[in-house]
Amino acid sequence: MADLTTEFLGIRSPNPFWLASAPPTDKEYNVRRAFEAGWGGVVWKTLGSEGPPVVNVNGPRYGAIWGADRRLLGLNNIELITDRDLYTNLEEITRVKRDYPDRAVIVSIMVPCEEEAWKAILPLVEETGADGIELNFGCPHGMAERGMGSAVGQVPEYIRMVAQWCKMYYSKPVIVKLTPNITDIRYPARAAFAGGADAVSLINTINSITSVNLDAMCPEPMIDGKGSHGGYCGPAVKPIALNMVAEIARDPETAGKPISGIGGITTWRDAAEFMALGAGNVQVCTAAMTYGFKVVQEMISGLSQWMDEKGYESTADFIGMAAPRVSDWQHLNLNYVTKAEIDQEACIKCGRCYAACEDTSHQAIDMSEDRVFSVKDEDCVACNLCVNVCPVEGCITMRQLEEGEVDPRTGKVVGPYANWTTHPNNPGAVAAE
Ligand SMILES: Cc1cc2nc3c(=O)[nH]c(=O)nc-3n(C[C@H](O)[C@H](O)[C@H](O)COP(=O)(O)O)c2cc1C
Numbered sequence: 440m441a442d443l444t445t446e447f448l449g450i451r452s453p454n455p456f457w458l459a460s461a462p463p464t465d466k467e468y469n470v471r472r473a474f475e476a477g478w479g480g481v482v483w484k485t486l487g488s489e490g491p492p493v494v495n496v497n498g499p500r501y502g503a504i505w506g507a508d509r510r511l512l513g514l515n516n517i518e519l520i521t522d523r524d525l526y527t528n529l530e531e532i533t534r535v536k537r538d539y540p541d542r543a544v545i546v547s548i549m550v551p552c553e554e555e556a557w558k559a560i561l562p563l564v565e566e567t568g569a570d571g572i573e574l575n576f577g578c579p580h581g582m583a584e585r586g587m588g589s590a591v592g593q594v595p596e597y598i599r600m601v602a603q604w605c606k607m608y609y610s611k612p613v614i615v616k617l618t619p620n621i622t623d624i625r626y627p628a629r630a631a632f633a634g635g636a637d638a639v640s641l642i643n644t645i646n647s648i649t650s651v652n653l654d655a656m657c658p659e660p661m662i663d664g665k666g667s668h669g670g671y672c673g674p675a676v677k678p679i680a681l682n683m684v685a686e687i688a689r690d691p692e693t694a695g696k697p698i699s700g701i702g703g704i705t706t707w708r709d710a711a712e713f714m715a716l717g718a719g720n721v722q723v724c725t726a727a728m729t730y731g732f733k734v735v736q737e738m739i740s741g742l743s744q745w746m747d748e749k750g751y752e753s754t755a756d757f758i759g760m761a762a763p764r765v766s767d768w769q770h771l772n773l774n775y776v777t778k779a780e781i782d783q784e785a786c787i788k789c790g791r792c793y794a795a796c797e798d799t800s801h802q803a804i805d806m807s808e809d810r811v812f813s814v815k816d817e818d819c820v821a822c823n824l825c826v827n828v829c830p831v832e833g834c835i836t837m838r839q840l841e842e843g844e845v846d847p848r849t850g851k852v853v854g855p856y857a858n859w860t861t862h863p864n865n866p867g868a869v870a871a872e
């Protein structure tokens with residue numbers, strides 16, 4: 440059976456599934472139950488400086504987006520870092536780590552962007568015996584207005600500076616958690632590693648307003664007639680997170696550096712996708728908040744079964760395997776020609792493919808009087824829209840034309856691999872050897 444044991448920055452955990460810093464990891468009671476359910480590690484809910492803790496709103500703090508079946512697709516929150524006393528948290532972390540030496544316990548920290556503030560908290564965290572720290576440069580709301588969270592994460596020089604302080608005043612691994620609220624994720628990632636960070640984790644939440652109440656004319660969640668932007672997470676953010684992980688994994692300046700993948704992970708497959716793109720482990724928040732701690736059991740059994748099927752003995756066997764296949768557009772093969780094909784047996788004659796192609800694509804689907812839908816190869820550009828709108832999975836597939844076949848749309852013979860960099864229509868084309 441596949442071995443799910445993971446070693447991330449030298450920190451061993453029985454599986455690659457960690458709970459992300461958030462309400463599931465806010466206290467000892469939760470974390471003990473999470474470990475009993477099987478989680479491999481936790482990143483404790485973000486700690487702030489000594490002194491009076493932050494204060495959360497006392498009204499609703501979540502907004503949401505649902506699918507047609509009311510499955511939660513996206514969650515938005517206006518919660519702050521922990522509102523519990525620093526020393527209570529530190530004592531609880533110490534006890535939990537002592538009782539679960541085989542699990543990863545990472546402490547998330549967010550204090551002002553001043554050397555003294557980091558110098559003060561790091562020895563206290565070191566004393567807990569936790570395995571490492573994660574710097575929260577991500578929260579887009581509440582803390583950012585106070586010069587912390589994403590306000591730091593959006594300035595690579597600050598990231599580098601704080602990472603350096605942490606490496607100076609703390610002896611164990613330092614993970615920098617990145618905000619996605621930035622144009623190019625490679626810059627903060629490079630800054631983190633330049634400052635000496637051992638890993639980056641991403642993504643934190645995306646700045647968002649999930650909905651507007653049209654009776655109250657106010658963004659939701661509403662607090663006494665006003666709303667605030669919050670942090671978006673859950674299944675809806677996974678594509679954004681995957682791309683950001685891939686960007687870092689294939690950037691020559693950061694390729695091969697440790698990444699902890701976060702964002703919308705709900706199933707073992709989501710986790711495997713992050714890992715295939717280069718994440719050494721994954722962190723989960725919304726799925727645990729939606730389905731409870733036991734959701735990890737399906738993740739563990741699913742990943743283990745898939746690895747057995749594929750012949751992977753350990754997670755290291757497939758981590759990063761998909762990263763070299765992430766390419767810039769200009770290197771994609773323009774001689775890869777496909778045509779849509781409809782399986783008439785599976786078709787339920789709903790007509791969605793016809794409407795989509797006729798109105799918004801290339802008028803490449805015919806509809807007969809008795810509603811038989813068929814693709815006109817001479818018009819099909821292979822955009823894949825019909826595949827995506829068809830309600831019957833596998834009913835429309837894309838057939839690849841062989842090299843040497845004639846594409847009925849262009850009248851040209853399908854040639855060997857050739858991309859935009861050498862295409863005659865490209866004014867900047869470099870002549871092929
Ligand atoms: C209610 C809530 C509170 C959160 N608090 C923190 C926090 O204190 N520190 C932090 O680094 N991230 C925090 N996050 C972000 C999560 O750790 C995680 O990065 C994000 O939710 C994306 O993962 P997911 O899609 O699995 O939820 C919070 C998320 C939620 C939903």
Ligand code: SF4
Pocket residue numbers: 778779795796800801802803804814818819820821822823824825826
């Ligand atoms: S792949 Fe695109 S162009 Fe071809 S039939 Fe489908 S929707 Fe039309």
Ligand code: SF4
Pocket residue numbers: 781785786787788789790791792793812828829830831834835
């Ligand atoms: S969308 Fe799919 S099921 Fe509906 S008509 Fe087209 S091929 Fe048939």
